[in-house]
Amino acid sequence: MSDETTYQNILTRLDGRVGIVQLNRPKVLNALNKETMGEVTEALELFDRNPDAGCLVITGNERAFAAGADITQMAEATPVSMLDNPFIDYWDRLRRIGKPIVAAVSGYALGGGCELAMACDMIVASETARFGQPEINIGVIPGAGGTQRMTRAVGKALAMEIVINGRFLTAEEALRHGLVNRVVPVELYLEEAVRLAAEIAARAPVAVRLGKEAVNAAFETTLQSGLAHERRLFYMLFATEDQKEGMDAFINKRPPVWKGK
Ligand code: HXC
Numbered sequence: 001m002s003d004e005t006t007y008q009n010i011l012t013r014l015d016g017r018v019g020i021v022q023l024n025r026p027k028v029l030n031a032l033n034k035e036t037m038g039e040v041t042e043a044l045e046l047f048d049r050n051p052d053a054g055c056l057v058i059t060g061n062e063r064a065f066a067a068g069a070d071i072t073q074m075a076e077a078t079p080v081s082m083l084d085n086p087f088i089d090y091w092d093r094l095r096r097i098g099k100p101i102v103a104a105v106s107g108y109a110l111g112g113g114c115e116l117a118m119a120c121d122m123i124v125a126s127e128t129a130r131f132g133q134p135e136i137n138i139g140v141i142p143g144a145g146g147t148q149r150m151t152r153a154v155g156k157a158l159a160m161e162i163v164i165n166g167r168f169l170t171a172e173e174a175l176r177h178g179l180v181n182r183v184v185p186v187e188l189y190l191e192e193a194v195r196l197a198a199e200i201a202a203r204a205p206v207a208v209r210l211g212k213e214a215v216n217a218a219f220e221t222t223l224q225s226g227l228a229h230e231r232r233l234f235y236m237l238f239a240t241e242d243q244k245e246g247m248d249a250f251i252n253k254r255p256p257v258w259k260g261k
Helices: 034-049 079-084 089-095 112-119 134-138 146-154 156-165 171-176 186-201 205-217 223-237 241-251
Strands: 010-015 018-023 055-059 064-066 101-105 108-110 122-126 130-132 182-184
Touching: 010 034, 018 034, 018 186, 034 055, 034 089, 055 186, 064 101, 064 112, 089 112, 101 112, 101 186, 108 112, 112 130, 112 146, 122 171, 122 186, 130 171, 134 156, 146 156, 171 182, 182 186, 205 223, 205 241
Parallel strands: 018 055, 055 101, 064 108, 101 122, 108 130, 122 182
Antiparallel strands: 010 018
C-alpha cells in the first residue's frame, strides 16, 4: 500500500496506525514544486483510503518544514499557465482528506509551506519553527489559503503584518496566537506529533472523522447551520457499532474495542 510506494520528493511510512509523509528536498529547504505537492497529495490520499492508518502526519526536517512554493518554477508563470496548472489545487485536495492530519513543523514554514501546515488539522511545532507568508518580498501575496487561514487563526491585526509586511512568527508567538497546538524542543517535535497522531488513531475512527468535519464546518458557515450540521453528524454516530461499543464499555467499566463501523 502507500507505505511501499516509491516517490522522488517525499518519504512515506506507516508507524503503527500513523501514516507519515516527510518532505525530502533538503537542499532547497523542501521548496514545494508541483511534483512534490503532487506526491504529497497522492500519499495523503492513499493513507486516507488505507484502513491501517488512523491519523496522518506531515513533516519536513529540522531546518525546514517547507520554505514555500518553489520560486524557480513560478518565476516565469503567467495567469493562464497558473490556471492550467493543478499546483494550487493540491492544497484544496488536502481539505478533502477525511482523517486528521498533524503537521510536525521545525524551522521554516514559509509561504506555501506555512499554507501547507495551516491546511492540516493540528500543528506541533519545534522551538525553532518560524511561520510566515513572505510572498510580499517577491511581489505577490499568498495564493493557497494564507490570507484566509492565517487571519482566522491569529486575527486581522497580526495577519496584516504577516501578509503585507512579511513578519515571521516564532513558535512561541504562534502558540500564543492559536496557530499551533504545542511547542516542544527540537529533538522531540516529530516524536510528539506522532504520539499525538497515535492517540487520535486509537480512537473511534468514524467519530474522529466526523469530529474533524464538524470542527472544520465552523469555518465555513453560520453558527445556526453549523449547529444543525453538528447535530446531524451526532445523530449519525448512533448508527455505528462503535457508539454501542463505547457506551457499553463505559457502563461495564471495560476498555472499548473500536471497529470503525
Ligand atoms: C526555491 C528555495 C526556496 C523557495 C529556499 N530555496 N527557499 N528555492 N523556492 N521557496 C533554496 C535557496 O535558493 C537555496 O538554494 C537553498 O534553498 C537554501 O536557501 P538559502 O536562502 O541559502 O538559506 P538561508 O540563507 O538560510 O535562508 C533561508 C530562507 C530563504 C530565509 C528561508 O531561503 C528564503 O527567503 N526563501 C524564500 C522564502 C519565500 O519567499 N517563500 C515563499 C515563496 S512564494 P541554493 O541553490 O542557493 O543553495 C510561495 C507562494 C505560494 O510560497 C503560493 C501558493 C502555492
